[in-house]
Amino acid sequence: MAGASQTGQQLAKEGSRMENETTFEIQEKDGLLVHQGVIRVPYTWAAGEVASRFYAGLREKKVLGLRCPACKVVLVPPKKVCHRCFSDLTDWVEVGDEGVLQTFTVVHYSEPDLHPVEAPFAYGIIKLDGADTGMTHLIGEADIKGLKAGMRLKAVFRHQPQGNYLDIAYFKPIEEANHG
């Protein structure tokens, strides 16, 4: 799965800054014209203080969450406002880099512009130890035929963090790592 982080890096670079152009190509179908075009607009997205701190944590291989004082839950990845009680969240906690697989899917089709890795590959929702919400992520270094909800997984951090979600390159099953 070394490829996962590499492709992820490329995607981050290309996905955040696209060129601005609108192009057209005209096709004819039964005498009816069909115009083809592409809308390319560059975007940036301010991550905000909370997500910036989360990504700063990942650089040090620490997964940070925010605890809601009213709901008594730890949200990972963190966000500024608790959606349940609308509290402003400021109570930072470090959670484990291991957790439990809640649900998963193995993707068999390919969508090269979207997928950070080649199919077949797996997505999962992982609830980290100490967190009360799940993280959607990639599952790597795994026998994708043997995935099961309830498995324990561990975060594999990207070697050169870039400040995005793929600074955790993927989660891998703990048992397999022990055997390997």
Add this chain to the structure above:
Amino acid sequence: MGTRTAIVGVGQTYHTSKRKDVNGQELINEAVRRALEDADLTLKDIDAIVIGNMDHFEAINCVDCWSVDGSGAFMKPIMKVTTGGSTGGTLGSCAYYHVASGLFDVVMAIGWEKNSESDTQAAISTCADPILERDFFGGAIGPNAAEYAMYMKQYGASEEDAAMVAVRDHNNALNNPYAHLRKHITVEDVMNSPVLCWPIKLLDSCPRSDGACAVIYAAEGRAEKIASRPAWVHASAVSHDYVYFGDYDWEAMPTLEATASRVYKRAGIVNPLKEIDVMELYLPFSTCGVIWMEHMWVCGRGESPRLIREGVFDMDGELPVNPSGGVLSTNPIGATALIRIGEAALQIMNKAGSRQVPNVNTAMATAFGSCYWFEATILRSGKP
């Protein structure tokens, strides 16, 4: 008949060119918290939410769903409405109809935009029809510039007349802590600013801002308990008549005239200059502040420059326009027209601080966008 509806709370962010410290959800949350605080309500009191922005300005599909972490819509009804530049007007009327329907008692409208995060001109150019007009449509400034050039020739108006509108709005913004551009300017400053598309110059034009606005609407029975002086919605009207820029009659402004006529009729207004105490108008260019007054029946054709010179639309004039500083000072597009409604409501509620016009009983707010689409709202201190 529908339920009588009033605005009972207004909240907005301190608008600025770039809010790098917050993401979109967090920006929205600032406005929502201020609106709740203004109305002394909590999120539990909100029965439904409407939200809007322009998709290609932030590239977030299903903004209503994404907004939940900032808007507070978790396990509440939320829907998205959007009509381009007029989105804020569309949001205000959507919240109004939520309450007027009798189905919801307290409803919050949220408009927001982070213009700094995309190439807004590139995005807006894709609003033109891809088959007929996209190749050559170049944004909103050209038609407005041509329109004012023709107007000057026909009625003997000057570039300075438009500059006086810019000076009025920019200097009014000095009284508005939330405004984006807050700098004292003179007619000379406007005249000396770079020409963008003659006769429109840089200081005649609206900026691009990051910001959000939330306005809370409540039903009769609740409204009086929430606000000591609610701003009652008397009428809302819209005209979305055209879809091709080439079809529009720039000189006759039929959609603005239709919107104004319809909203006055619904609110029982015969003489807007006499009967309306303050206007918050969506004027993207100062030139619009000259010409559009006439199409809104505030005065006759060609009379607007004289009224501007006489100060009729100034803070101490007969009909103050844009005490907030208007769009020329603040323009987070999806929020811009909702700010007009919110500011008009603050004037009625007597909560506009140092930009307050004394004794406001009737206020008007407008929205502008898309293919010369207009929306208008009339608010009053008394119930409909």
Add this chain to the structure above:
Amino acid sequence: MDKVAIIGVGQTRYERGNTKSFAELVYEVTRKALDDAGLELDNIDNVVTTTNDFYDGRTIACMAVAEASGSYGRDATNVEGDGTLSAFYGLMRTLSGVYDATIVTTHCKMSEGNPRKLFNQAFDPIYDRILGMDAISSSALQARAYMDRYGVTEEQCAMVSVKNHANARNNPYAHVALEITIDDVMKSPMLAEPIKRLDISPISDGACAIILATEERARKSAKKPVWVRGVAHCTDAYRLGERDLTYSAALETAAKKAYKMAGIRNPFKQIDVAEVYDAFSYMELMWYEGLGFCDRGKGGKLVESGKTQMGGELPVNPSGGVLSAHPVQVAGLARIAEAVLQLRGEAGGRQVPGAKTALAHGITGICGQTHCVWVLSNEEA
């Protein structure tokens, strides 16, 4: 709620690769809905369109369809989301007393874009958008969570596909009508486990329009009015990891509110026909549960019992549902249009005999984050 009725409906045939422009597509259904109601445009004083700048490939996409929906000279507005929500806004404007008759239109030409990339834009750009998830892969996470939790089987999901694709054979508007078996579904190519090719809805183009009217206007209409008895919508948490993916609390909340308005205590007994948003086969089972047709986790058993087939106690998706035609943002309004046809007795080969109360349902967002539930009846409250 004052009385409001649906007095006209119009649909295009749903297909992939329709060569009409947006405006032509919308004009077709506007004209059909007016004709159906026996009205001229002069009788309409309010217009609600439905667009999405991503799916439509233009900014302020409502500019493409306003005229074709009859906006000239009358108040018009635009919703972005499923057609059930635009219809809801149309209903509210009608209830406000300002308007007599409202036309609601929605269109989709998903064949012209890349739905996977466009849907990916609904994920959080700060966090998980970079993972490249789309509707199929995210729904697969939900399907797995639901099926694991309650022991619902892939075969039970397949039964939904078999039932709805077969029902579609009676619907001239349907895009994909198939005579298939559970085995065919099970053997169809795996896309994102446990979702297979025949568990998913097609990429469809098409349009739909309805006309809502005040009681006074409805009594003068050409067709027997179909009365709006209850309607509600509700939104769940945004992030998948923060939701209970095995059960839709938002749907339950919306349904209970709509049922309360409509005076429905036992939905399974009191509703005669339901059109639900089955974008994937497993969704129909989950929506049974959220709508209170059966207990939590019993959706699989319910479809197995045959009670939701044509001829069963509560036929669900006689039209073939979204599995047989999925024009995004149109599909929910099409559910309403189909419910109206059922209540008028005009549903042809897909008619549920004697239907008096019908349910229509729409969703918006990732894995059905927002739900909107309509209860309609040909009997007055």
